Amino acid sequence: MPVQPTDPAPCRVTVCRDCCCGSPKVTGIDHVAQTARLARDAPVRISACLDVCERANVIVVQPSSAGRAAGGRPVWLGMVNDPAATEDIVAWVRAGGPGVATPPEVLDLYAFTPPRRAAR
Template identity: 75%
Template sequence: MTARPVGGVPCRVVVCRDCCCGTSKVTGIDHTAQAARLRAEAPVRVSACLDVCDQANVVVVQPSSAGRAAGARPVWLGLVNDPEATEDIAAWVRAGGPGVAPRPAILDLYGFAPPRRRTAS
């Protein structure tokens, strides 16, 4: 069971699982186990394609309400294709995630800026 911070929304995780992420196109990782491991630390939402297939597997760590209050924004992590990276993310989420706990330096290797969404004119 995931611990819920007192008086707020917990850190959340989004895992892309569509055309590239979470499929046999990305080899050497148990995609089901990855999602389950992250789910052990925080609520996990499985998303359709996030349009960054060149970064498969993509994991987005969303800040808790406390993290948002501290000014944190979602952190996009790409190429999360080994159990050690999943463990690093799980540990950061367990510690509080964006805006609450410092991001481990190793996760800087996985960070990338998400694409800008096009809006209808």
């Protein structure tokens, strides 16, 4: 059963699961297990394509209300294809996430700035 965060607007995780992320195109990781692991410690939203397929699997960590109040911004992480990286994300989310807790240094290897989407 997922953990029920006490923050009225807790740190949230968006997981891309569309054309590349979460598909057989990305090998060596159990996508279902990764999503389930994240969901045990944070609310998880499954997203359609986030348009950064070259960085599959993509996970976006959204700050909690406290994190936003402290200036936290969403953090985009790409190529999260290792269970250890998933555990690093979980540890950071449990500590408070963006704006509240400093991420484990190893997550710097996964962090990227997403391109701006063109107006559609």
